Amino acid sequence: xxxxxxxxxxxxxxxxxxxxxxxxxxxxxxxxxxxxxxxxxxxxxxxxxxxxxxxxxxxxxxxxxxxxxxxxxxxxxxxxxxxxxxxxxxxxxxxxxxxxxxxxxxxxxxxxxxxxxxxxxxxxxxxxxxxxxxxxxxxxxxxxxxxxxxxxxxxxxxxxxxxxxxxxxxxxxxxxxxxxxxxxxxxxxxxxxxxxxxxxxxxxxxxxxxxxxxxxxxxxxxxxxxxxxx
Amino acid sequence: xxxxxxxxxxxxxxxxxxxxxxxxxxxxxxxxxxxxxxxxxxxxxxxxxxxxxxxxxxxxxxxxxxxxxxxxxxxxxxxxxxxxxxxxxxxxxxxxxxxxxxxxxxxxxxxxxxxxxxxxxxxxxxxxxxxxxxxxxxxxxxxxxxxxxxxxxxxxxxxxxxxxxxxxxxxxxxxxxxxxxxxxxxxxxxxxxxxxxxxxxxxxxxxxxxxxxxxxxxxxxxxxxxxxxxxxxxxxxxxxxxxxxxxxxx
Numbered sequence: 001x002x003x004x005x006x007x008x009x010x011x012x013x014x015x016x017x018x019x020x021x022x023x024x025x026x027x028x029x030x031x032x033x034x035x036x037x038x039x040x041x042x043x044x045x046x047x048x049x050x051x052x053x054x055x056x057x058x059x060x061x062x063x064x065x066x067x068x069x070x071x072x073x074x075x076x077x078x079x080x081x082x083x084x085x086x087x088x089x090x091x092x093x094x095x096x097x098x099x100x101x102x103x104x105x106x107x108x109x110x111x112x113x114x115x116x117x118x119x120x121x122x123x124x125x126x127x128x129x130x131x132x133x134x135x136x137x138x139x140x141x142x143x144x145x146x147x148x149x150x151x152x153x154x155x156x157x158x159x160x161x162x163x164x165x166x167x168x169x170x171x172x173x174x175x176x177x178x179x180x181x182x183x184x185x186x187x188x189x190x191x192x193x194x195x196x197x198x199x200x201x202x203x204x205x206x207x208x209x210x211x212x213x214x215x216x217x218x219x220x221x222x223x224x225x226x227x228x229x230x
Numbered sequence: 231x232x233x234x235x236x237x238x239x240x241x242x243x244x245x246x247x248x249x250x251x252x253x254x255x256x257x258x259x260x261x262x263x264x265x266x267x268x269x270x271x272x273x274x275x276x277x278x279x280x281x282x283x284x285x286x287x288x289x290x291x292x293x294x295x296x297x298x299x300x301x302x303x304x305x306x307x308x309x310x311x312x313x314x315x316x317x318x319x320x321x322x323x324x325x326x327x328x329x330x331x332x333x334x335x336x337x338x339x340x341x342x343x344x345x346x347x348x349x350x351x352x353x354x355x356x357x358x359x360x361x362x363x364x365x366x367x368x369x370x371x372x373x374x375x376x377x378x379x380x381x382x383x384x385x386x387x388x389x390x391x392x393x394x395x396x397x398x399x400x401x402x403x404x405x406x407x408x409x410x411x412x413x414x415x416x417x418x419x420x421x422x423x424x425x426x427x428x429x430x431x432x433x434x435x436x437x438x439x440x441x442x443x444x445x446x447x448x449x450x451x452x453x454x455x456x457x458x459x460x461x462x463x464x465x466x467x468x469x470x471x472x473x474x475x476x477x478x479x480x
Contacts, residue, residue, distance in 0.1 A: 064401075071405040072341065089407045090358060090391045172391030172402065173363055183394075190290030190366045190394065192312075 007200055009176050010184040017092070017180060018160040021099040025107040025156050028100075030149065033111035034141055038123075055105045063169025066098050070170065090172035095180075098166045107156040114148020115141055147222035154215040158208060254281040255454035256301055258292045260308035260441065262369070262396050263331065265420045266474045267306070273470075274461055280454030288395055290366060296321060296446065303449025304458060306330065306441070309368040313444035326445035330462055331476040333439035334415035335372055336428040341409045344426035351410055354385060360402035360411025363392040368439050369399075373412040375436035416475030438477070 003011075036048060054062060070076045070088040076097075080088055088094035122144065126136045142149070164182040171178035173187070181200060188197035259267050264286045271282050285292075289308045296302060296316060305322070307313045310329070316322040339347040342356070350356045362370035370392070377383045391407075393399030396414050403411035404421075418428050443462070449455035461467060471478040 067401060067405050067407065071407045073406055087357070087407060089402075089405075168394060168398070169401075172358075172360075173394065174391065186394065187363065187365060189294060190288060192290060192293065 003199060003203075004196075006175065007181075007184060007196070010179055010181045010200075011203070013092075013176055013178075014161055014180040014182075017095055017099060018157045020096050021103060021160045022107075022153055022157045024096070024100055025103060026149070026153055029104065029107040029152070029156075030111055030142075031137075033108045033152075034115055034137060036108070037112045037115035051108050052105050054102050059102065059163070059165025060169060062102060063098065063166040066101075066166065067170050070094060070097075089170045090174060090178060092177055094170055095167060095178055098170055099160045099163055102163060102166050103156045103159045106159045107152040110148045110152040110155060111145055114145040114151075117148075118144045147219060150222075151215055151219055154211060154218075158211050158215075161204075162208070253279060253454050254283055255303045255449060255452050255458055256283045256285070257304045257306065257455075257458065258285045258287060258296070258300070258302040259306040260289045260292070261286045262308055262333070262414055262416065263306055263441065266331075266416065266471055266476075269470065269474075270462065270467065273467070274458060278454070278457055278461070280457060282454070282458060288366070301448060302446055303452050303455035304443060304445055306443045308441050310440050310442045313442040316444055316446070320447070322444040322446050323450050326459070327442050328444075328459070328463065329440045330443050331441045331471050331478050333369060333372075333441065333476055334433065335369060335376060335412050335431040335436065335439070336415050336418055337410055337431060338403050338413050338418055338423065338428040339410045340404060340427065341406050344424075345429075347410050347427070348429040351382065351386070352380070356389070356409035358391045358402075358408035358410075359386050359389045360391050360393060360399045360408035360413075362396045362399045362412070363394055367393075367395050368441070369396045369412070369414055372436040372439050376412065376431055379435040414475065419475035433477075441476075 032051070036044060036051070066076075067089055068074050070080070072081065072087060077087055080086060085093075088097060118141070122140050123136065126140050131139065162182065163180070164186065167178065167180055167183055168186070171180070171183060173179050173183060181204060185197050185200045185204070188194070188200065257267075267284060267286070271284060274280075274282060285302070287295075289312050292300075292302070292305055292307070293312045293316070296305060297319065305313060305316065310327075313322065313327055317324060317327060337347045337351060339350070339356075342350050351359070361373040364370035364374050374383065377386055391402055393402055396417065399411055400413045400417050402408045403413060412431075415430060443459070445455060445459060465480045468478045468480040
């Protein structure tokens with residue numbers, strides 16, 4: 001198995017993309033999950049649906065709409081052009097925006113579940129201690145929801161690594177900018193370079209196995225710790 | 231009782247063998263040919279008893295599926311290489327190779343003023359150039375040859391955005407994300423695009439984009455598959471194909 005420079009470039013780009021997307025999702029997804037878990041608002045079902053949509057939409061649908069929305073005539077395209085950023089399709093940041101949307105439910109839902117599982121009691125205790133909402137978020141929600149947040153980070157990261165349909169639609173196959181591993185594999189299969197496709201696919205397979213093993217192992221040990229009260 | 235059992239068994243045999251009784255052929259077609267293929271299917275089924283079950287996919291995927299036993303009778307590829315390989319591997323009927331269409335390229339823009347696409351390409355005044363991936367798509371190979379003929383290969387390279395097939399390349403141009411792009415003549419004809427918006431690339435700028443079909447081993451004895459191949463070679467159909475933006479001569 002020989003991994004060429006081009007393939008190493010694709011692996012590096014994929015890791016960079018997944019890391020960026022995971023960080024952004026943790027920063028914006030955690031407050032969103034907190035809000036969804038605690039709110040009484042009438043908008044909650046609507047927002048929940050928007051968050052869950054990427055779970056059921058085919059990635060090509062998402063990619064196709066993003067291509068149009070981020071294009072020169074699209075609403076996102078108008079905004080990015082007005083801000084002087086230019087157009088997002090065919091750029092690394094275009095992929096980041098798309099992947100954030102695509103992986104959103106994989107990050108928000110585990111965190112939301114973890115916060116819902118905390119129950120009312122800790123929030124009541126915090127309230128009697130006159131903790132502010134912000135205090136409560138950092139000193140109650142985050143420590144209690146930590147296993148959920150770590151699961152969310154792993155899932156968001158892994159899901160972005162496995163992304164294909166969206167990237168294909170808005171990527172444009174540019175080396176070191178938008179040509180990620182899944183696209184590289186697809187190219188190799190289409191070009192009948194089966195040995196190259198095998199090599200990279202094997203890397204992906206092993207990687208996915210290890211990352212999921214870590215996730216399951218972690219969530220088991222976290223549950224164990226919670227139950228013995230460490 | 232025994233009589234009924236035998237009867238039931240006979241019915242069961244009919245059901246199991248149903249596909250061979252209801253005559254049909256499975257055709258796998260390169261996606262770039264799909265608009266024309268849809269017209270062909272309609273005409274064929276008006277004139278013949280058999281039915282055509284058509285699958286549209288990329289030639290690379292079709293090839294991978296065929297060598298792993300996919301149940302197709304005829305393969306309409308986007309290139310000449312893959313049908314030839316199938317014949318060499320003895321998965322296709324010898325001497326059944328036939329060039330059913332030769333593609334042409336256009337340089338198209340939805341962003342630039344009329345008749346400016348070529349000028350913009352030559353003067354390097356555009357944001358992105360969309361083209362089909364030359365590793366995968368015959369139209370991509372031809373595009374590189376055109377760029378070479380125009381001496382623009384190096385200059386344009388940093389502005390390339392590559393579609394994995396010619397269909398995706400079309401989306402890049404159509405959505406306006408790329409100012410200019412090389413797409414198939416058949417596509418712009420099919421979309422009724424105004425002639426002012428594209429430049430039809432002269433055929434001497436690149437090698438012909440020849441698309442071959444092949445009768446697969448599974449279809450060797452299928453009368454519908456054979457009838458379809460005779461049909462696609464007929465004068466009326468060759469004319470229809472040439473009206474759809476391909477070069478095809480009877």
